[in-house]
Amino acid sequence: MEILATERAPAEFQDWEKKEKNFFFSQQNLPIDILINQLNCSYDLDREIEKPYLVIKNLGIEELEKIKQYLKLKLDFDPVSIHYWEALVVICDQELAEARKEMLFVELY
Numbered sequence: 001m002e003i004l005a006t007e008r009a010p011a012e013f014q015d016w017e018k019k020e021k022n023f024f025f026s027q028q029n030l031p032i033d034i035l036i037n038q039l040n041c042s043y044d045l046d047r048e049i050e051k052p053y054l055v056i057k058n059l060g061i062e063e064l065e066k067i068k069q070y071l072k073l074k075l076d077f078d079p080v081s082i083h084y085w086e087a088l089v090v091i092c093d094q095e096l097a098e099a100r101k102e103m104l105f106v107e108l109y
């Protein structure tokens with residue numbers, strides 16, 4: 001009886017851990033949180049990861065500006081993932097330029 005319980009414990013823990021991760025990800029709703037979680041879980045093969053640029057795409061100007069500020073902070077404090085954050089800054093800049101151009105077009109017409 002004890003043997004069965006000790007064999008079952010690791011499997012139950014793995015199941016609990018997976019449920020906890022899924023709950024954590026379901027609670028993240030800000031784009032920057034999603035980007036951070038994708039980087040942190042890039043080696044978790046059980047988790048399907050979106051393409052980071054899709055998280056930023058089609059956001060409003062205000063949200064993009066906030067994300068860009070946060071990305072710049074991450075560049076200073078996360079040297080291990082600097083290429084990830086640099087790429088996201090470039091994408092964010094592109095999206096900001098497109099959003100501003102679209103806003104100007106709407107204002108003109």
